[in-house]
Amino acid sequence: MDKAAVVWFRKDLRVHDHEPLVQAAKSGLPVVGIYVFDPKEFEETRYGFKKTDRHRARFVQDSVEDLRSNLETIGVPLLIRHGDPAEAFSVLSEHIFIHSVYLHEEIGSEELAVEHAVRDSLPDASFMVSHGRNLIHPDDLPFAIEELPQTFSQYRKRLEAAETKVRAAVPAPLHVTGISLPKSLSLGVCPTLSELGLNELTRPPRYTGGSSLAKERLTDYFFTKDRLKVYKETRNGMLAEDDSSKFSPWLAHGCLSPRVVYEQIKRYEKNRVENGSTYWLYVELLWRDYFHLVHRKFGNRLFFASGLRDFSVPWEQDEELTEAWINGKTGYPLVDAAMRELKETGFMSNRGRQNAASFFTKNLGLDWRIGAAWFESELVDFDVASNYGNWLYSAGVGNDPIQFRTFNVEKQAADYDPAGDYIKHWLPELSRVPVPWIHATREMGFIEQEEYGVTLGKDYPLPVIDLHEAMRERREQFKQAMKQNDTQS
Ligand SMILES: Cc1cc2nc3c(=O)[nH]c(=O)nc-3n(C[C@H](O)[C@H](O)[C@H](O)COP(=O)(O)OP(=O)(O)OC[C@H]3O[C@@H](n4cnc5c(N)ncnc54)[C@H](O)[C@@H]3O)c2cc1C
Numbered sequence: 001m002d003k004a005a006v007v008w009f010r011k012d013l014r015v016h017d018h019e020p021l022v023q024a025a026k027s028g029l030p031v032v033g034i035y036v037f038d039p040k041e042f043e044e045t046r047y048g049f050k051k052t053d054r055h056r057a058r059f060v061q062d063s064v065e066d067l068r069s070n071l072e073t074i075g076v077p078l079l080i081r082h083g084d085p086a087e088a089f090s091v092l093s094e095h096i097f098i099h100s101v102y103l104h105e106e107i108g109s110e111e112l113a114v115e116h117a118v119r120d121s122l123p124d125a126s127f128m129v130s131h132g133r134n135l136i137h138p139d140d141l142p143f144a145i146e147e148l149p150q151t152f153s154q155y156r157k158r159l160e161a162a163e164t165k166v167r168a169a170v171p172a173p174l175h176v177t178g179i180s181l182p183k184s185l186s187l188g189v190c191p192t193l194s195e196l197g198l199n200e201l202t203r204p205p206r207y208t209g210g211s212s213l214a215k216e217r218l219t220d221y222f223f224t225k226d227r228l229k230v231y232k233e234t235r236n237g238m239l240a241e242d243d244s245s246k247f248s249p250w251l252a253h254g255c256l257s258p259r260v261v262y263e264q265i266k267r268y269e270k271n272r273v274e275n276g277s278t279y280w281l282y283v284e285l286l287w288r289d290y291f292h293l294v295h296r297k298f299g300n301r302l303f304f305a306s307g308l309r310d311f312s313v314p315w316e317q318d319e320e321l322t323e324a325w326i327n328g329k330t331g332y333p334l335v336d337a338a339m340r341e342l343k344e345t346g347f348m349s350n351r352g353r354q355n356a357a358s359f360f361t362k363n364l365g366l367d368w369r370i371g372a373a374w375f376e377s378e379l380v381d382f383d384v385a386s387n388y389g390n391w392l393y394s395a396g397v398g399n400d401p402i403q404f405r406t407f408n409v410e411k412q413a414a415d416y417d418p419a420g421d422y423i424k425h426w427l428p429e430l431s432r433v434p435v436p437w438i439h440a441t442r443e444m445g446f447i448e449q450e451e452y453g454v455t456l457g458k459d460y461p462l463p464v465i466d467l468h469e470a471m472r473e474r475r476e477q478f479k480q481a482m483k484q485n486d487t488q489s
Pocket residue numbers: 235244245246247248249251252281284285287288289291348349350351353354357375379381382383384386387388390391394
């Protein structure tokens with residue numbers, strides 16, 4: 001059997017800025033890539049949701065197909081498997097002599113458990129792990145991970161004071177010694193959604209996976225549409241596609257490297273304009289890094305009800321309220337529009353996410369982990385650190401310097417969706433309701449309901465809770481939990 005180097009692709013579905021691929025090419029051994037669809041990723045979680053549902057599964061399928069064709073152009077075949085990764089590697093080793101495995105680092109405990117099982121299945125192979133997720137390489141940080149600043153702004157200031165640099169993206173190898181695969185080994189194809197135990201999509205995907213489309217979006221948003229120069233002013237928009245970059249699905253699956261985004265920001269600044277908006281996109285990429293570092297530092301505490309804090313809030317579990325939230329039937333239009341958008345498309349803007357999460361935790365008072373698990377299931381751009389880090393933040397048990405931050409979802413609707421266009425887009429039953437009622441339908445009397453063609457409680461729900469009352473109760477609970485902790489410590 002010929003010796004080979006295997007590049008194991010996971011959340012790094014690209015050929016550009018891919019150190020493991022470059023290293024494998026340099027090894028001089030024939031190179032083969034592999035991607036494994038692990039059934040565990042598609043199982044139901046303890047909360048009864050699929051860990052990965054159809055929106056993201058479809059995005060991964062498309063990304064893997066695109067990766068295969070990009071690898072082909074440099075002479076590397078991609079094997080696609082569906083099953084337990086350790087078993088997939090073990091079977092592969094019966095056909096080729098796996099000398100070394102090149103891969104990008106994953107730090108989640110589940111990912112590490114899978115990786116250890118693969119290592120155990122290949123006792124003679126060497127494993128070369130590179131970091132390829134963050135904008136700033138963790139080795140270049142001006143502090144040890146234990147000293148990660150408590151808040152994002154302290155973290156950003158530390159980086160700026162130290163003038164920490166972003167490493168250059170590594171170019172894709174032009175040609176690699178591909179392996180000639182034995183006839184007994186099939187290339188394999190992506191499992192269908194139904195083979196993954198998922199339902200078909202009911203509408204075309206909103207975002208299609210793959211680094212080819214990621215690069216297209218990058219060029220389009222920056223240079224063709226010239227939207228980067230107004231990013232800071234538009235990024236809180238919820239409806240228009242170009243309000244924000246929409247890079248997240250591709251970043252989350254590694255179809256796009258943040259360093260490549262950064263290089264294009266610099267190019268834009270040189271050739272077009274350098275302003276607060278160009279800087280702000282860089283800051284958002286630092287947020288992405290920051291949550292990864294929080295994960296790195298705190299490990300599985302990211303998933304604890306008490307999060308990074310020493311106190312526990314009495315989170316509630318209520319199936320009816322959870323269902324109302326999931327299905328966009330809470331009677332609060334902004335939350336409902338955002339939640340229906342998520343269910344239908346697998347995406348929601350950052351403003352929508354902040355409101356939906358704040359409402360779930362600070363108004364409904366529900367266990368934030370259920371909300372996070374629903375996001376995990378649905379989001380096309382799910383990223384463990386970004387999702388759980390942001391949920392902890394929203395729930396008040398993460399890195400927010402403000403102890404009890406709440407969003408008044410009606411005021412937010414009036415501020416960020418003044419004409420109610422976003423709400424009406426996702427809640428057609430409210431299409432005739434004008435401002436100001438569209439932001440607080442509960443205040444409509446019988447006359448308005450009749451005039452605007454919506455009967456509350458029939459066409460659109462009455463509020464499932466009293467917003468302000470619920471918020472006061474939660475605030476009190478929060479205070480008590482903190483006080484109790486203070487007296488105990
Ligand atoms: C409760 C909650 C859950 C979230 N879950 C995820 C998640 O699973 N995956 C994910 O990528 N983002 C998550 N976010 C962050 C943010 O909402 C999305 O990154 C953003 O909406 C994606 O749209 P965009 O690419 O147009 O963002 P842009 O505004 O264009 O930002 C550019 C990039 O910066 C990064 N970024 C921006 N804001 C954040 C942030 N707050 N945290 C981390 N990275 C950020 C993203 O990679 C994004 O693509 C979550 C936010 C909240 C409040």
